Amino acid sequence: MDLGHTGQRLLHIRNEGRGALAGFLHVGYPTVDLSLRALAALTGEGESEGVDLVEVGLPYSDPVIDGVTIQRAGTKALERGVRTREVFAAVEAVVSHGTPAVVMTYWNLIERYGADRFARDLASAGGAGAITPDLTPDEAEEWLAVSDAHDLDRIFLVSPSSTDERLRGTVAACRGWVYATSVMGVTGQRARTSTAAPELVRRIRQIDSSAMVGVGLGVSNGAQAGEVTSFADLVIVGSALVKTLLDAEDAGRPEDLTGLRALVADLAAGVRGGRGSQEASLPPAAESGTPQRSPGLVGT
Numbered sequence: 001m002d003l004g005h006t007g008q009r010l011l012h013i014r015n016e017g018r019g020a021l022a023g024f025l026h027v028g029y030p031t032v033d034l035s036l037r038a039l040a041a042l043t044g045e046g047e048s049e050g051v052d053l054v055e056v057g058l059p060y061s062d063p064v065i066d067g068v069t070i071q072r073a074g075t076k077a078l079e080r081g082v083r084t085r086e087v088f089a090a091v092e093a094v095v096s097h098g099t100p101a102v103v104m105t106y107w108n109l110i111e112r113y114g115a116d117r118f119a120r121d122l123a124s125a126g127g128a129g130a131i132t133p134d135l136t137p138d139e140a141e142e143w144l145a146v147s148d149a150h151d152l153d154r155i156f157l158v159s160p161s162s163t164d165e166r167l168r169g170t171v172a173a174c175r176g177w178v179y180a181t182s183v184m185g186v187t188g189q190r191a192r193t194s195t196a197a198p199e200l201v202r203r204i205r206q207i208d209s210s211a212m213v214g215v216g217l218g219v220s221n222g223a224q225a226g227e228v229t230s231f232a233d234l235v236i237v238g239s240a241l242v243k244t245l246l247d248a249e250d251a252g253r254p255e256d257l258t259g260l261r262a263l264v265a266d267l268a269a270g271v272r273g274g275r276g277s278q279e280a281s282l283p284p285a286a287e288s289g290t291p292q293r294s295p296g297l298v299g300t
Contacts, residue, residue, distance in 0.1 A: 001172075001174060001175070001177075001178075001210050001211045002175045002176075003177075003210075003212060004128070004129065004152075004153040004175040004176040005100060005129065005153050005176065006053060006100055006102060006128050006129060006155075006176040006177060007153070007175070007176040007177050007212040009052065009053065010053075010212040010214075010234055011212060011233075013052060014212075014233055018229070018271060018272050019226075019229020019230075019233065019234065019271045020053065020229070020233060020235070020271065021051045021052050021053070021225060021234070021235055021237070021267055021268055021270075021271045022051055022054070022055055022214060022216075022234055022236045022237070023042040023050075023051040023054055023055065023236075023237055023238075023264065023267070024054075024055040024056075024070075024104060024236065024237065024238035025038050025042065025054075025055075025056070025057060025238075025241055025242060025245070026056075026057040026058070026073055026077050026082075027039070027057065027058065027059075027077070027082060027087050027089075027090040028059055028077030028078075028080060028081075028082025028086060029059070029073040029076055029077040029080075029082075029242075029245060030080075030245060030248075030249050030254040030255075031080060031254075032080075032082060032086055032089075034254060034255060035077075035090065036089065036093040037255075037257065038245060038260060039054060039056060039090055039093055039094050040093055040094065041257050041261055042054050042094070042099075042241070042260075042264055043094060043097040043098070043099040044097075044264070045097055046098075048261075048264075048265060048268075049264075049268035049269070049272070050097075050099065050264055051099065051264065051268070052100075052234075053099070053100055053101070053102065053128075053234070054099055054100070054101045054102075055102055055104045055238070056087055056090045056091055056094065056101055056104065057070070057103075057105070057238075058084060058087050058103060058104070058105040059073075059074035059075070059077040059082055060074065060078075060105070060106045060108070060109060061078060062106075062108075063106065064133075065133050065134070065181075067239055069239040069242050069246065070238060070239055072246060073246060084109055084112075084113050085113075085121075087103055087105070087122075088121050088124075088125040089125075091103065091122065091127040092125045092126060095125075095126040095127070100128045101126070101127055101128060102130055102131055102155065102176075103122060103127060103129075103130045104130070104131040104133065105130060105131075106132070106133065106134050107132050107134055107135040107143070108134075110130070110132070110143070115142050115143060115146045116150075118146075119146040119147055119149065119150040119152055120150055122150070122152060123151060123152055127152070128153050129147070129152040129155060129175070130147070130152065130153070130154060130155070131155040131156075131157075131179055132154070132155075132156065133157050133179075135156070136156065137169055137170055137172075137173035140154075140156075140173065144173065152175075153175045153177075154173070154174060154175050154176070155174055155175075155176055155177060155178070156170045156173055156174050156178070157170075157179045157181055158170050158178060158180055158181070158200065158204065159180075159181045159200070160181075160182075160196040160199070160200050162200075164203070164207075167203060167204060167207055168207050171208050171211055172208075174211075176212070177211070177212035177233065177234060178204055178211055178213050179214050179216060179236070180200050180201060180204065180214065180215045180216070180232070181215075181216060181217045182196060182197035182215045182216065182217050182228075197215050197231070197232070198231045200215075201213050201215065201231050212233045212234070213232050213233050213234070214232065214233065214234035214235070214236050215235055216235070216236030216237075216238065219236070219237050219240070219267075220237070220239070220240040221240070221263075221266060221267070221270070222266035222267050222268075222270025222271075223270060224270070225237065225267045225271050226270040226271060226273050229270075229271045235267075235271060237267055241260060241263060241264070244257075244259035244260040244262075244263055247259060248260075
C-alpha cells in the first residue's frame with residue numbers, strides 16, 4: 001500500500017509502540033465559528049494530548065451511514081447555512097495546530113463542487129486527503145485521477161461483509177490507510193466494540209501486510225479505544241465526540257467544550273495503553289521515504 005501522508009504518520013506512531021486516534025466532528029455545528037474551536041480542541045491545542053488525525057465532516061442531507069447523533073448535528077449545521085467551501089477553513093484551523101486533517105464527505109458534495117477544484121482547494125488548505133464513505137473504487141475513476149494530481153490520500157471503506165475480491169480492490173485503491181467499519185449498519189455509540197473487527201483487520205493484512213488499518217463505528221470511551229488499538233493501527237471516534245457538543249447545546253451552553261476536551265483526554269489515554277497484543281504479533285516496521293505534507297504548512 002502507498003502510505004501517502006496519513007499512513008506514514010500512523011506507521012511512525014506504530015513504531016513508537018502505541019495506537020493512533022482519529023476524531024470526527026462536523027464543520028458548521030454548533031456554528032461555523034464554534035465548530036472551528038471544537039475541531040482545534042480535538043488536537044489538544046498544544047496543552048494536552050489530543051487526537052493524531054482529525055476527520056472534518058461535511059454535513060450532507062442524505063447521510064447513508066450516519067447514525068442519529070451525527071445526523072442530528074449535521075442537520076442543524078445545514079439548517080444554519082454551512083457551505084462546502086467552509087470545510088477548507090476548518091482544515092486550516094486543524095493543521096495550524098500541527099495535526100493532520102482529512103475531510104470525510106459524501107461524493108455528491110465533491111462532485112457538485114467540482115472534483116478537481118475540491119482536491120486543489122483541499123491540498124491548498126493543507127489537507128492530507130479525504131474519506132469518501134459512499135464511493136467505491138470501481139466508481140472512483142475521477143477521484144483517483146484528481147487525488148493523484150493533487151497528492152491527496154484517499155481512504156475507502158470496507159466492512160465485515162466485504163468479499164475477498166472487494167477487499168483486494170479496495171486496499172489496492174487506498175492511499176494512506178483503509179477504513180474498516182467494525183459493525184454492520186450505521187454509526188453510533190455502542191456499549192461494546194465489535195467482535196467482527198479483529199477478523200476484518202486480519203483479512204486486510206492477509207491481503208497486504210503493509211496496509212495501515214483504521215477501525216471505526218461504535219467506539220465511545222478510552223477503554224474501547226485501547227481495545228481497538230490492540231489489533232488495529234488507528235481507532236476512529238465520531239458519535240461520542242459529536243454527542244458532547246449536542247449535550248452542551250441542549251444544556252444551553254453551545255460554547256462549552258469541557259465535555260469534548262474530557263472525552264478527548266480519555267480517548268488519548270486509552271490509545272496509549274492498549275497496544276500490547278498487536279506489538280507481539282507485528283514485526284518492527286521500517287518507515288519509507290514517502291514525503292508527508294507538513295501539517296503546519298497552511299495554504300500551500
